[in-house]
Amino acid sequence: MTVPPGTGDQGDQGDQADLPTPLRFASVARLASRWPVATLCQAMGVSRSGYYAWKDRLRRLAATNPRRVASDALCVAIQDCHARSRGTYGSPRIHADLVAHGIRCSRRRIAGLMAGLRLRGCRRNGRRARPGARGVGAPARALPAPDLVRRAFAVSGISRTNHVWVADTTAIRTGEGWLHLAVVIDLRSRRVVGWGASAALDATLTGNALRMALHRRRPARGQELVHHSDRGSTYTARAFQALLRQAGITCSMGRPGTCLDNAVAETFFATLKVELIHRRPWPSRADVVQAIFASVETWYNPHRRHGSLGYLSPVAFEASQPSAPSAPKPMTVR
Incomplete structure (x- = not known):
């Protein structure tokens, strides 16, 4: 039955x-x-x-x-x-x-x-899984950028969407080995605007997440947009930095070894792991990718309520904001 x-x-x-x-x-x-x-x-x-x-x-x-x-x-x-x-x-x-x-x-x-x-919500238990080896070789790197955000993560301090994007990566254990997840989050609405997953932790992974964000959000050239991340090799890689320059995005990076400089992205990963990843084993990488897609696209963005947004979902929060003024035609990044 x-x-x-x-x-x-x-x-x-x-x-x-x-x-x-x-x-x-x-x-x-x-x-x-x-x-x-x-x-x-x-x-x-x-x-x-x-x-x-x-x-x-x-x-x-x-x-x-x-x-x-x-x-x-x-x-x-x-x-x-x-x-x-x-x-x-x-x-x-x-x-x-x-x-x-x-x-x-x-x-x-x-x-x-x-x-x-006998109902309760998911709670963090402090467990942190770490892969044994991160990345597949050291890419050519550019100099790290200064920290332009300086932990100013409050929604009220961000004037509009597509003003500051925060990005980070995390690792998820599966029966086939580690899966690396990269995300790009709009700091104003806490919406996941881009993400990518791969067995390899490299600039291609973070670049794919950024390309998804650019395709979905279509930021206008001439409108200030800051991309904030840590100083990991996937973000300092010359290929990734070239993608930022091509899109007209200003790069910002937190201080080395200080996770609080990217607290919003860290909080998202903690939520994802408590509410999804740590609730069951994952036999394959494909299983995790499918579950992340469903979680982000059908639950987290459109429906999950956030305390920092007055308990609105990211999509509902964006819909509640005044319409942005018309902007120049966006640039296509390839």
């Missing part, structure tokens, strides 16, 4: 069979408009007669204890938000999600109900 989505295991949520029976009934009610009640009851491990008896009790209770009914309805909404976040949201983001859908309640109440439901 095919189990309806949202009734199975949701990461740290635990098996639905471990939930109290009334909450399993509530899950059936939440999905009853899309799936047969008999199928849902079987998936949740409850009887149809018990489910309908629960609905009758709920109707009688509504007349005498409306707060209890409201709490039950809020529990169902919390479960739905948690499931749609792929089991990653904690109480702050679930609170923002509910408020956005017109449900008013305190964050403290949500945290208490989540504890009763």
Whole structure:
């Protein structure tokens, strides 16, 4: 039998069979408009007669204890938000999600109900995987650039999108060996505007991520754009620096050995690993690339809420900003 989505295991949520029976009934009610009640009851491990008896009790209770009914309805909404976040949201983001859908309640109440439901968001555990060998030979390098950003990462301090892009790389362990991931993030909206993945850590990888960003964002020539990264060989490589110059982008680099100078990119990688990478093993590099594509393009950019953006997603934040003035025709980089 095919189990309806949202009734199975949701990461740290635990098996639905471990939930109290009334909450399993509530899950059936939440999905009853899309799936047969008999199928849902079987998936949740409850009887149809018990489910309908629960609905009758709920109707009688509504007349005498409306707060209890409201709490039950809020529990169902919390479960739905948690499931749609792929089991990653904690109480702050679930609170923002509910408020956005017109449900008013305190964050403290949500945290208490989540504890009763045995739901929690993903948390960082401090683990850091490092590859044994980084890169495949030393490319010809240019001199490092000065730090033009100087840790001014606050969204309010960036006047527009396509003003500062931050970039970095990380390594992900797979059954086939290490996969290297490069990203380019718009500092104003925290949107991942370009990314690339490869078995080799080289300037081709970082160049591909930058090319994707240029293709998607089409920054206008003459409009100031800063590319900020660390001083790794993939960014100081002459081939990468030539790509920046061709696009008319100003290069900025943090100080050596200081990860806080690129904290936004580091934070993105920490989030990606906690919410996706570290939740399961990856037999092949292709598996990881496919999962990263789905995570970035269908979840992180369009839907994942960010505290620094007032709990809007990057796409929603950009849509909420005033329209930018018309700009000259963009340059095509090859």
